[in-house]
Amino acid sequence: MQGTFIFSFQLSGWVGRSIVLILLLISVYSWAIIFKKFFLFRRVRKATKRFLTISLLKGSTLSSFSKEERGIRRFAYSPLFSLYQKGCGTLFSQLNGEREKISPAEIEEIKNLLEIGAVRELCFLEGSLVVLATTTTLSPFLGLLGTVWGILKAFLSMGLEGSAGIETVAPGIAEALITTVTGLLVAIPALVAYNYFTNHLKNFAQEIESFNSEFVSFLKRNYLER
Helix, strand or coil, X not given: CXXXXXXXXXXXXXXXXXXXHHHHHHXXXXXXXXXXXXXXXXXXXXXXXXXXXXXXXXXXXXXXXXXXXXXXXXXXXCHHHHHHHHHHHHHHHHHXXXXXXXXXXXXXXXXXXXXXHHHHHHHHHHCCHHHHHHHHHHHHHHHHHHHHHHHHHHHHHHHHHCCCCHHHHHHHHHHHHHHHHHHHHHHHHHHHHHHHHHHHHHHHHHHHHHHHHHHHHHHHHHCECC
């Protein structure tokens, strides 16, 4: 396979070689994103699982974590932990150490802040996925461009040489096939990874939405002025 690829690359003209090199660069970049996202999503899942096990919304009061507190790094990658800290920070700022309850308007303010925070967390997790989506669509078209160019080159060679011998058409056909194969080899892993990460992103979005609703319900139940 490797020898066939190299031989086909050597037979190709500058257009085919340029397309193959561009596709290889795209592949390296997309694989870098795939590995980066895989390890990020794994950290997020583990941190979120740890955070949910401590059941902070089961009592009657809330307490935030200080940055110096031991063990806080266990939750650092969890979007739920970040939202919890934002919600608690806003709540304690509203209470200001002088009150025990807050108004409906203040709860609505916390709700809005949580929604904004959720969007930011999801945007962070979603970052760079557009590159994988672009790779899945762009790579086959670049391969198709090389295919059309190679076939055109083969037909032109046949017309100029007046012969359809293998020596005449081989460079054009090699150029056509190597760009097609390379385009598919780049697009397929990117497509699989994109679908994989998108599915996990949907799960994260559901967890975040559920947590925000639970957090606001907790505030209404324990901190709302009657």
